[in-house]
């Protein structure tokens with residue numbers, strides 16, 4: 119398998135998932151700042167021209183970070199990162215989707231249309247400055263909601279590490295790379311992130327790529 123990867127929370131989510139699963143893959147780094155992902159060649163692999171893309175040994179191409187993680191969970195079930203029963207899997211997916219839709223998407227769109235505008239406007243559709251501010255505020259409100267849901271727990275669900283924890287951590291870390299930090303009062307998430315930081319898979323965030 120080959121992973122087309124870059125800076126950013128989505129490929130780094132898959133890379134953390136791979137480390138947690140003990141799976142080695144060849145990694146091809148694309149510099150999204152200089153637009154290596156915009157080549158005609160890469161567009162053949164991923165029509166969205168985003169990372170990550172996982173190329174399987176039979177040539178099949180998988181995209182969308184959580185879909186790639188689902189595939190890896192099915193093909194490498196140990197350690198369990200999504201769930202051992204249909205109920206557990208549903209619970210993990212529920213959290214991963216909530217965090218993605220209610221937090222990660224507004225946060226990313228808010229950043230692209232706000233502070234990240236000079237970098238993103240020439241490359242993709244971005245929302246207006248006004249909408250960006252609203253999206254960022256919405257995401258921060260939902261971070262505080264997630265903080266409450268987490269409470270004193272160490273993990274988002276099942277009392278153990280799951281995909282939902284990795285999604286949460288990756289978007290907290292992404293914020294850190296672009297000058298954002300968790301909203302004041304998100305003490306449970308601050309503690310959660312500090313604990314996640316100790317995992318060997320968090321090393322991915324300390325590398326240049």
Ligand SMILES: N[C@@H](CCC(=O)N[C@@H](CS)C(=O)NCC(=O)O)C(=O)O
Pocket residue numbers: 124125126127128129150155167168169170181182183184241
């Ligand atoms: N929904 C996609 C989002 C992928 C995405 O937006 N990836 C970013 C990196 S984190 C990217 O490739 N951006 C391309 C660019 O900025 O040109 C996923 O979950 O994989």
